[in-house]
Every structure is written in structure tokens, then in C-alpha cells.
Amino acid sequence: MAVWDVASRPPHEQFGYWREVICEAFVPLTPSRIGDADDFRSRVETRPLAHLVRARLTSQPQRTSHGKGEVARTDGAYLFVNLQTAGTCAVEQGGRHALVQPGQFTVVDTAEPYRFQFDLPWRMVSYRIPHPLLGGRLDGMRRLTARAIDARGAGGVVAAVMSSLWELDNGLGAPDAELAMVSALGAVAGERAGAVSDRRAILRAEIERVVDAELSDPALCVATVSRRVGISPRTLHTVVSSGGVTFAAMVRRRRLERAAVLLADAGTGLAVTDIAASVGFDGPSSFSRAFRRQFGRSPTDLRRAPARGGQEVRAH
Helix, strand or coil, X not given: CEEEEHHHCCHHHHHHHHHHHHHHHCCCCEEEECCCCCCCCCEEEEEXXXXXXXXXXXXXXXXXXXXXXXXXXCCCCEXXXXXXXXXXXXXXXXXXXXXXCCCCEEEEECCCCEEEEECCXXXXXXXXXXXXXXXXXXXXXXXXXXXXXXXXXXXXXXXXXXXXXCCCCXXXXXXXXXXXXXXXXXXXXXXXXXXXXXXXXXXXXXXXXXXXXXXXXXXXXXXXXXXXHCCCHHHHHHHHHCCCCCHHHHHHHXXXXXXXXXXXXXXXXXXXXXXXXXXXXXXXXXXXXXXXXXXXXXHHHHHHCCCHHHCCCCCC
């Protein structure tokens, strides 16, 4: 856990320190003050959770920009999910605008410019999610950016997950917790896709959640997943195929995407053989062949030269 408390600085230094804090805690951002108060009392607390970074922020009125220059200087690509708990946040990205009220959340993508405006003192809970963790969900989640999403339906699940995961220790349960967060966001994206595809999107997100939780099982199959989700194998095949892939292809891709994240993370300390086993491959040879077909490079190549924030690990 890291805490930056701007109030510990003399008033005339507080805003300058805030500029440094938010850039260090998140991604390159440029704030500008609203109003002429002498002080700028603000606080940031961050806590890692597997590949996520959780943050609680309290600050003063301001405009904050992540423009083209900041995008170019960003090390990695992320989605931020920001739950407003006090004050309001006017958000703009990709030509969309929204005013986020307390109890609502919004999503922004660091790969594109965005802007925030806070006209009153405000508080927020924020989760930073790396693009590679989102896998095939990324395009759907990008359609959520710069929208004010209510804590109802799947949105209520996201808000509840954000609140409940704040207290979770970064230990053995962390990978399952981050998957719960990603699956909940996937369900919101499904709801936003329209009423006809709504149920399928929610079922697909739940199928993916179960698959992700069981990736280490080499015998993972349709029967196991359909039983866990509570649907028939035929329904499972229909839901998965609506995304343009077979069940086997979805499982293989998710195994390889998880492996790519682990390989790119030098802090895991896991050997390539251990990573292959942890995502359900029965041997390093079959893992290496499948990885090269998916990403055009071997696991050891990625381990020797990790991708910058996962951006270079792209499926073929």
C-alpha cells in the first residue's frame, strides 16, 4: 500500500506536489486548478491486487487532461474504472461526454486522450486494469468509455465488486478477484450491447469467469463448465459460438492470454514450464507450439524481452 497525503505539505507546495502524485500513482496526467484557494488538500492511497491497481482519491476542484502527449508517454495500456463517491466528474473521451454522479462509475482508456473536470471537492475509487488482462472483452469494454453507468443490473455488480475488493489482501485469492472484476465489466458491456444480446452477453461473461477460474485443469470441458454455470451443454455451445469461436478455441485463447500476462510479468518468478502447467497445458512442447501460433513468438522470446505494458503481445 502507498499513501500520498498532500495536506502534509505547506499550502503553497500542495498543488505542485499533487501534479507529481497523480502522475506517479496512475499514468501521465496534467491537472489545472479551478478556483483560487490557497491550499489544495488531497490524498491518494493505492493498493495492488494481482495485475490490478486499486486507488482511493480525495481532492479539490480541477481539470485533468490525458492528452496526446500524455498518451505517448504512457508506459502500457490500461482501462480505468472510476466509481464516484462524492462530488461530480465531467468526463470526455472519443467524442462522448457524461457527468458522473456519486454512486455511478465511468471507464476511460489510456490508449486515447480523455479529460476530467471536477467542479467541487470530490472522492473516487479507481481500478487500473491492463489491456492484456481483458483479452477478447477489450473492444466491448472500450464502448463503455466516457459514460455515466448506474449501479443497477450488471453495473450494480461492478460497483459492489469495486467496494468489496478494496479490503482484499493481495494474496492467493487475488487472481480470482481480478477475474471477478473483469467478468462484471464484461456483463455491463453485454447489457449496453442491447436487449436482444443481453442474456447471451451475461451468460458468456459467466462462462468466461468459470473458464478463467479453472484454466489450470487440463481436462476442462463443456460438461464441467455448463454444470457450473447451470445451463445445458447445447446452450453453452450456442452462447460461445455467438462470439464467433468454438468452446475449445475460447479456452485455448484464454489459456494463452493468461500465460502471456504471466510471462511478461518478471515479478512472478515462474519458469516457462510452471506457467504452461498453471494454464492447463500438459507439457512445454504443446504449450510452445500453441503460443507461437497465437502470438508469432515463443514463450522464451517473450520472457527474454517482455512487451511494453503487454501492448506488443498480439494474437495472429
